[in-house]
Amino acid sequence: MSAIPVLLALFLAVLSYFFKNRKFGPHLLVVGSAAQFFVASWFVYLTAYQSEILHTSLGTWAAPFGISFYVDTFSALMIWISSLLFLVVQIYSLSSPESSHRFWAHHFCWNTLAAGVYGAFSTNDLFNLFVWFEVLLLSSYILFTWSFTDEKVSEEIKLNGRKGLISYIVLNVLGSSIFLFGLALLYSSTGTLNFADLMRLTDGDVSSVVHLAGFCLAFAFSMKAGFFPLFNWLPASYPVGPISSVALFAGLLTKVGIYALIRFFLPASPLSSEWILSVVMVVANLTMLLGVYGAATHQSLRSILSFHIVSQVGYMALGFAIGTTTALSATIFYLLHHMVVKTNLFLIAGAVSRVRGTDQLKNLGGLIKSNPWLASAFAISALSLAGLPPFSGFWAKFFILFSAASSGAFWGLGIGLFVGLFTLFSMLKIWNEAFLKSPQEESVGVKVPRAYAIAIFILTIWTVGLGLRPSTLTQISDFAAVQVLETRNYLSTLQEGGSK
Amino acid sequence: MTSILSLACGVMAAAGTYLLLRRRLFDFLIGLTLIGHAVNLSVFVASNAKSGTPSIMGIGQDTLALTTLDPVPQALILTAIVISFGTITLLAVLFRTSMKNSNLQDIEDIEKGSD
Numbered sequence: 001m002s003a004i005p006v007l008l009a010l011f012l013a014v015l016s017y018f019f020k021n022r023k024f025g026p027h028l029l030v031v032g033s034a035a036q037f038f039v040a041s042w043f044v045y046l047t048a049y050q051s052e053i054l055h056t057s058l059g060t061w062a063a064p065f066g067i068s069f070y071v072d073t074f075s076a077l078m079i080w081i082s083s084l085l086f087l088v089v090q091i092y093s094l095s096s097p098e099s100s101h102r103f104w105a106h107h108f109c110w111n112t113l114a115a116g117v118y119g120a121f122s123t124n125d126l127f128n129l130f131v132w133f134e135v136l137l138l139s140s141y142i143l144f145t146w147s148f149t150d151e152k153v154s155e156e157i158k159l160n161g162r163k164g165l166i167s168y169i170v171l172n173v174l175g176s177s178i179f180l181f182g183l184a185l186l187y188s189s190t191g192t193l194n195f196a197d198l199m200r201l202t203d204g205d206v207s208s209v210v211h212l213a214g215f216c217l218a219f220a221f222s223m224k225a226g227f228f229p230l231f232n233w234l235p236a237s238y239p240v241g242p243i244s245s246v247a248l249f250a251g252l253l254t255k256v257g258i259y260a261l262i263r264f265f266l267p268a269s270p271l272s273s274e275w276i277l278s279v280v281m282v283v284a285n286l287t288m289l290l291g292v293y294g295a296a297t298h299q300s301l302r303s304i305l306s307f308h309i310v311s312q313v314g315y316m317a318l319g320f321a322i323g324t325t326t327a328l329s330a331t332i333f334y335l336l337h338h339m340v341v342k343t344n345l346f347l348i349a350g351a352v353s354r355v356r357g358t359d360q361l362k363n364l365g366g367l368i369k370s371n372p373w374l375a376s377a378f379a380i381s382a383l384s385l386a387g388l389p390p391f392s393g394f395w396a397k398f399f400i401l402f403s404a405a406s407s408g409a410f411w412g413l414g415i416g417l418f419v420g421l422f423t424l425f426s427m428l429k430i431w432n433e434a435f436l437k438s439p440q441e442e443s444v445g446v447k448v449p450r451a452y453a454i455a456i457f458i459l460t461i462w463t464v465g466l467g468l469r470p471s472t473l474t475q476i477s478d479f480a481a482v483q484v485l486e487t488r489n490y491l492s493t494l495q496e497g498g499s500k
Numbered sequence: 501m502t503s504i505l506s507l508a509c510g511v512m513a514a515a516g517t518y519l520l521l522r523r524r525l526f527d528f529l530i531g532l533t534l535i536g537h538a539v540n541l542s543v544f545v546a547s548n549a550k551s552g553t554p555s556i557m558g559i560g561q562d563t564l565a566l567t568t569l570d571p572v573p574q575a576l577i578l579t580a581i582v583i584s585f586g587t588i589t590l591l592a593v594l595f596r597t598s599m600k601n602s603n604l605q606d607i608e609d610i611e612k613g614s615d
Contacts, residue, residue: 130580131579131583134583138587141587162598166528166598173588176587177538180539180540180580183543185542185546187546187547188546
């Protein structure tokens with residue numbers, strides 16, 4: 001049963017091919033994504049309120065031999081929020097050129113990307129995780145490349161785009177090679193790649209090769225997550241490419257890396273070790289600082305937002321590196337807040353480019369007069385990203401920094417506060433330049449398309465709602481954090497036989 | 501056998517890294533392919549492959565012989581080869597269009613082009 005989101009996403013991908021020439025094709029896919037969202041909500045209900053753990057072992061083989069799909073509350077929450085993002089981006093793309101007939105492959109790739117993301121969130125087998133990573137990366141390569149076939153895009157933008165894309169692909173292929181090498185080391189010394197099966201090994205069985213394998217895996221996950229010093233591909237590639245796809249990547253791709261780090265390195269197993277956490281602690285602080293520094297020096301809306309992904313990933317890395325149950329709960333909360341807000345900001349940036357034809361700050365201005373609703377949506381999301389009350393970002397930052405303070409990570413606390421201030425600063429820069437200052441030339445009043453408005457509205461409501469009632473989600477994330485760290489849950493999957 | 505294969509992995513990975521550092525698009529492609537092959541070979545080495553019998557039971561047998569090879573790493577390599585082949589193909593197409601449409605050969609050209 002836990003493979004339903006993946007199968008549904010693959011089914012929708014096939015469906016998108018058959019309906020590529022139909023006018024209602026994109027609308028049908030919105031309905032499909034909505035169904036996906038309901039399935040994911042049901043998963044959250046089952047895991048968080050009925051405290052079930054959904055486990056399926058594919059291929060009628062019992063757990064360590066069949067491919068194990070393991071959905072606990074953490075996975076269910078991540079699948080839930082990703083399916084919300086997919087739904088919203090599909091709605092958004094209804095009125096953007098990406099969903100015209102010529103671009104049908106977008107829908108196909110979005111759904112294979114969804115399959116990759118859900119697969120990575122629900123698998124419990126390391127090689128299978130590698131496969132899902134590749135599925136989502138290949139889809140993302142194709143989505144990035146797709147903008148080069150658009151004749152309306154100027155050759156200069158395409159050149160920049162190729163530069164970003166090449167560094168994106170080359171670094172990710174390297175990361176995947178390191179991942180696979182880690183798997184080879186792990187298999188040669190333990191003879192299994194099933195995570196639950198790995199947990200059964202005693203200290204005597206674990207050789208130093210496993211530590212090396214753990215290092216390779218942690219390195220590969222950190223690369224996908226965009227940690228210092230390997231985040232270059234992210235700000236190089238996100239400012240180009242079709243906006244609705246990039247909004248999805250902003251919300252999802254780096255978080256899959258964070259998810260994998262939490263899932264496979266925090267519970268007690270041969271892979272988890274103290275020194276990985278202490279390395280990540282240093283890396284987290286540098287990631288926060290350098291990300292926000294990059295944001296302060298850039299002058300286009302999408303570049304600034306891309307650098308902010310890096311600095312925000314640093315907070316999640318900090319939560320991971322602290323590694324206690326409270327910190328983990330805070331990180332889960334942060335993920336759920338961040339994925340939505342970041343996607344929303346990119347969607348707003350897309351709407352701004354649509355209205356004004358550019359996203360360079362010096363050419364923008366006066367949006368607060370011409371599009372007040374867009375301006376207020378941006379203000380809410382930006383304040384939320386910077387961590388001001390009463391929006392979701394305040395609670396997310398508060399919980400992370402509180403757990404940093406209570407476990408003695410004072411460097412993390414200080415840098416977190418400092419970076420929060422600078423996030424506010426660069427958000428104010430966007431606000432002043434794009435929204436507040438009077439425009440250089442009288443702009444023609446283009447209205448934001450209705451589909452854009454609906455998509456942005458849904459995500460803004462989420463931020464506000466989460467800010468006003470954080471307790472609903474903190475209860476679930478506390479529960480999820482305890483469940484992730486409890487090894488008995490994983491081990492119980494080995495006893496049951498066959499598929500369920 | 502294992503030491504020869506490990507050496508081959510190392511040589512290929514080193515050659516691949518060298519090519520990646522040359523920062524030319526075509527060399528990137530060959531370099532990534534070499535590194536991919538090195539890693540696939542290392543998965544094969546991980547199976548501790550000595551001479552052994554294939555893991556197939558004959559008619560009337562109900563246990564595998566002790567000399568049987570572990571089939572899992574071979575299945576893993578097969579998957580990994582397919583994936584790296586797909587990625588490299590996509591990359592080759594992208595590089596080709598970059599060279600043709602924007603006349604890019606060198607990553608430095610790209611840097612210049614972006615100014």
